[in-house]
Amino acid sequence: MSWNRDARIVSLWTPTGRVTVPYTGRPEDLKAVEALPIGEADLLYRRGVWLLQVTVTLPRPHLREPANGFLGVDQGVANLAVTSDGAVLPGTALPGPIQGNGHVRALRERRHRQRRRLQKKGTPAARRVLRRLSGREHRMMTDLNHQISKYVVREAERTGRGIALEDLQGIRGRVRAHRLQRRTLHSWTFAQMIEFTRYKAARAGIDFILVDPAYTSQACPECGWTSRANRPARGRFVCTRCGLAGHADHIAARNIAQRGTAGRAVVNQPHATGLPSARRDRESKPPASAGGS
Missing domain, CATH: 3.30.420 (Nucleotidyltransferase; domain 5)
Known part of the structure; x- marks a missing residue:
């Protein structure tokens, strides 16, 4: 893998030969890739989109003293x-x-009941809905924790x-x-x-x-x-x-x-x-x- 940061192009070596593709991302991510040393990267294919997860080395910040506790x-x-x-x-x-903690618990309980109902049904249509719902609660909780x-x-x-x-x-x-x-x-x-x-x-x-x-x-x-x-x-x-x-x-x-x-x-x-x-x-x-x- 090689980078052309000015043109925002990455060159990847694949089993069928080298591929050169443009890349984009959030402004803060592009700034990090352009300014910081680049480490390992993972190429992922998720829901019809190719993603390049890149690791960058951040400078160690000065640890401030907690003056106010x-x-x-x-x-x-x-x-x-x-x-x-x-x-x-x-x-x-x-x-x-998300309006509050009660809203979070209600959503989790509703999705739990929905999963149990679909799993009990067991039809091909129910399995398709389960696949579509998979990961939705995890994404919600991850976003809330962030x-x-x-x-x-x-x-x-x-x-x-x-x-x-x-x-x-x-x-x-x-x-x-x-x-x-x-x-x-x-x-x-x-x-x-x-x-x-x-x-x-x-x-x-x-x-x-x-x-x-x-x-x-x-x-x-x-x-x-x-x-x-x-x-x-x-x-x-x-x-x-x-x-x-x-x-x-x-x-x-x-x-x-x-x-x-x-x-x-x-x-x-x-x-x-x-x-x-x-x-x-x-x-x-x-x-x-x-x-x-």
């Missing part, structure tokens, strides 16, 4: 994401036809904060769920939103940290009192010691933000070498390039 984000099933500022996502802060992660990164960048999320690795094995909720829990895209937020934060030079999720919705961010009794209802938090009340997901996001600040302080505590541990680790490793497409 961390923006905490609580992930869940009832609410996809709630920030420590009180923003419930998706919602009016995001563009698009929008949520973009919003979170923009807010952190605007306010000079880092981003703290819960480390939800293995949550499906730890959480007990009612049998009616297991399908929803096991099909939720927690990891995808974490990864989208992680790489967007890295590109913007924003500090990103994962914190321990234990008891974030049962602990009081004001007095620190942790008790199951602080949760009188699923979405309600009332501290039995100091009386702080609010939405449970918002309280959890505030605890996540506090744990992000505390975790950052531990990582950067002084060492005998005279350097903070995070800076010492960065300086002891060779620089690595970030990938994008």
Whole structure:
């Protein structure tokens, strides 16, 4: 494969000989291909269109210090994401036809019932409809996670904060769920939103940290009192010691933000070498390039 970036033409070697074709894309993608070093590429044929997925090497941005603390984000099933500022996502802060978390759950349930009905029918026409519907829900959730992660990164960048999320690795094995909720829990895209937020934060030079999720919705961010009794209802938090009340997901996001600040302080505590541990680790490793497409 060889490139003529000025003419926007790529030359590909194929089993039947070399083919020279023009390429196009979004303005930001074309700018990246023209200005950045190009790495590996995949040629895909998808729904009648040829796609060339190109990897470029991005410069490592300067990691800014979170001078104003961390923006905490609580992930869940009832609410996809709630920030420590009180923003419930998706919602009016995001563009698009999705009106809120209830709308997302209704769409997923409707498509689940539709798939079960078509699978039970089993006719050739039903299979054709299933093929047409395949991937629609995945694309919807991927788009939502992109929008949520973009919003979170923009807010952190605007306010000079880092981003703290819960480390939800293995949550499906730890959480007990009612049998009616297991399908929803096991099909939720927690990891995808974490990864989208992680790489967007890295590109913007924003500090990103994962914190321990234990008891974030049962602990009081004001007095620190942790008790199951602080949760009188699923979405309600009332501290039995100091009386702080609010939405449970918002309280959890505030605890996540506090744990992000505390975790950052531990990582950067002084060492005998005279350097903070995070800076010492960065300086002891060779620089690595970030990938994008």
